[in-house]
Amino acid sequence: xxxxKILAIWCFILCATAGTKSVQAQAKPNAAxxxxxxxxxxxxxxxxxxxxxxxxxxxxxxxILIYLVSLDRKVSKLEKQLKDEYVNR
Amino acid sequence: MxxxxxxILAALLLVFTVIAGLLTEVPRLxxxxxxxxxxxxxxxxxxxxxxxxxxxxxxxxxxxxxxxIKNDVIAYESAKVGILFGVLGxxxxxxxxxxxxxxxxxxxxxxxxxxxxxxxxxxYLVLRSSFAEQQQRxxxxxxxxxxxxxxxxxxxFILPRLTDSLHPGNGGNPGFNxxxxxxRLRLVFYPAVIGWxxxxxxxxxxxxxxELLKQRLYExx
Numbered sequence: 365x366x367x368x369k370i371l372a373i374w375c376f377i378l379c380a381t382a383g384t385k386s387v388q389a390q391a392k393p394n395a396a397x398x399x400x401x402x403x404x405x406x407x408x409x410x411x412x413x414x415x416x417x418x419x420x421x422x423x424x425x426x427x428i429l430i431y432l433v434s435l436d437r438k439v440s441k442l443e444k445q446l447k448d449e450y451v452n453r
Numbered sequence: 454m455x456x457x458x459x460x461i462l463a464a465l466l467l468v469f470t471v472i473a474g475l476l477t478e479v480p481r482l483x484x485x486x487x488x489x490x491x492x493x494x495x496x497x498x499x500x501x502x503x504x505x506x507x508x509x510x511x512x513x514x515x516x517x518x519x520x521x522i523k524n525d526v527i528a529y530e531s532a533k534v535g536i537l538f539g540v541l542g543x544x545x546x547x548x549x550x551x552x553x554x555x556x557x558x559x560x561x562x563x564x565x566x567x568x569x570x571x572x573x574x575x576x577y578l579v580l581r582s583s584f585a586e587q588q589q590r591x592x593x594x595x596x597x598x599x600x601x602x603x604x605x606x607x608x609x610f611i612l613p614r615l616t617d618s619l620h621p622g623n624g625g626n627p628g629f630n631x632x633x634x635x636x637r638l639r640l641v642f643y644p645a646v647i648g649w650x651x652x653x654x655x656x657x658x659x660x661x662x663x664e665l666l667k668q669r670l671y672e673x674x
Contacts, residue, residue, distance in 0.1 A: 373465070390509070415476075418475050422471055425468065433460075436655075436658075439663050441664065442666050443662065446666060
């Protein structure tokens with residue numbers, strides 16, 4: 365259950381940042397309406413594609429954190445089982 | 454859940470560090486350019502290392518006052534995680550140095566001192582692994598750990614400041630603080646330090662519990 369709560373919080377942050385990004389992108393005024401300024405989904409190609417790096421690093425960090433959470437839960441489960449064994453004997 | 458709030462805090466702070474660390478406004482400085490953002494990833498490794506090694510020393514002292522397996526295990530596991538942070542710190546520092554100072558290793562006093570400090574802790578691992586008897590191993594490595602920590606502090610924080618160093622805040626160089634006053638860097642730097650340190654404490658927590666479980670298993674079998 366703990367894992368799902370943490371996952372949910374993590375997804376919420378991702379969505380929230382993605383949301384603010386798109387709002388910022390929309391807020392920018394379109395200068396001239398020539399060919400190069402046709403509106404496309406360019407958020408991830410802006411500013412030297414730095415958002416791609418952000419996405420990659422967040423993915424790596426998220427993967428490591430989820431792995432650590434699952435390790436933590438496995439250890440907790442073992443602790444519980446061992447305690448149960450002590451009680452049962 | 455009640456006792457694990459700090460783990461969630463660590464995860465949130467690290468996600469914030471990565472996103473804000475790459476996207477926030479930073480001072481525009483020659484030579485450093487965008488690499489100033491390494492402040493959020495390289496420096497917290499050393500802060501984290503010091504805090505985690507301090508935990509290790511505290512548990513070593515606790516072991517000497519009250520010899521229990523738990524104190525020994527926590528001291529050992531946190532020393533190992535502290536060494537991991539130190540190794541990561543020295544590697545990230547070399548990567549950063551190559552593109553700002555020109556060389557991976559320019560024999561900067563703080564670089565050399567950090568390398569010596571890490572060697573002191575490698576010696577801790579070697580010393581520890583050379584005893585077969587549990588109590589002897591725990592007691593002698595606890596004593597050595599205390600000496601290693603108090604040798605590390607002057608190596609990192611006092612000796613480099615007595616001479617010229619490429620690192621900020623040493624010798625004739627200004628610290629980061631002098632151009633850091635707009636608080637833009639601090640806003641991400643402090644959460645980054647806390648986040649990375651908590652991540653290290655989390656790893657120590659999981660590894661110590663696993664090790665204690667192992668010990669209890671051997672006891673019962």
